[in-house]
Amino acid sequence: MRTILLAFLVLASACDPEVGSLAECAPVAAGATIDDTVPPIVDADLQGWLASASYVAYLPESAAHPSAGPHGGSVRTFVNRALAGSLGTCATSHPVGAAAVKELHGDAGLRGWAVMVKTRPAAGAASWYWYEVFDTAPGATPAFSGQGDDTCTGCHDGGLDAIRTAWPLG
Ligand code: HEC
Numbered sequence: 001m002r003t004i005l006l007a008f009l010v011l012a013s014a015c016d017p018e019v020g021s022l023a024e025c026a027p028v029a030a031g032a033t034i035d036d037t038v039p040p041i042v043d044a045d046l047q048g049w050l051a052s053a054s055y056v057a058y059l060p061e062s063a064a065h066p067s068a069g070p071h072g073g074s075v076r077t078f079v080n081r082a083l084a085g086s087l088g089t090c091a092t093s094h095p096v097g098a099a100a101v102k103e104l105h106g107d108a109g110l111r112g113w114a115v116m117v118k119t120r121p122a123a124g125a126a127s128w129y130w131y132e133v134f135d136t137a138p139g140a141t142p143a144f145s146g147q148g149d150d151t152c153t154g155c156h157d158g159g160l161d162a163i164r165t166a167w168p169l170g
Contacts, residue, residue: 026168027088028081034059036081038097041117041129043145050113051138055101059084061169064105069155069164071114071132076103077165083118087160087167093123094161102165110136116152116162125153125162 028034035057040046049055058078067075079087083098098118104111112134120127126148133142144151156162 025090028084034081034084039099039117047140048138073106094118123161125156128162
């Protein structure tokens, strides 16, 4: 009986693999300090914020790895506290203010960023602000930006409220 109960608990805590790419509901380690700053969503302000590496106290992937999507080269994702907490409970909708910053690395090092910021309560890629830039200068302009940018939404709607990176972060 105990074994059956344990098996049920393990199954019940696993995420539905159809919903997103979460391997399990692994909460953020107690006592972990993760910055909860929300990136600015005005392009010029965001580019300066990124160029100052303002996201480095977010929860990071341990290292850059090849992108499974069209982002090119290798990538390393950082998530703020609101998003980490939400991913850690397998939430199917992340809170407004949840944010992910993805570093884009090429042969010559850091070459830009892809960013998502949740701006509206409803689940789905249309509720996020999207930004991607292939230049690290503080004054550079993005290749893509905007609320619900449809360059980004079709593919990201396959994720868990638009998040495609596997959780827990690798
Ligand atoms: C054809 C699919 C596809 C498209 C289009 C796409 N992405 Fe992604 N994106 C991915 C995948 C897959 C990942 C997971 C990490 C990886 O392998 O790069 C990802 C990860 C991310 C992440 C890290 C957080 C997360 O969701 O995992 C951000 C931020 C991001 N993308 C932003 C963008 C932006 C901005 C655009 C549009 C300019 C965009 N993406 C378009 C496939 C896509």
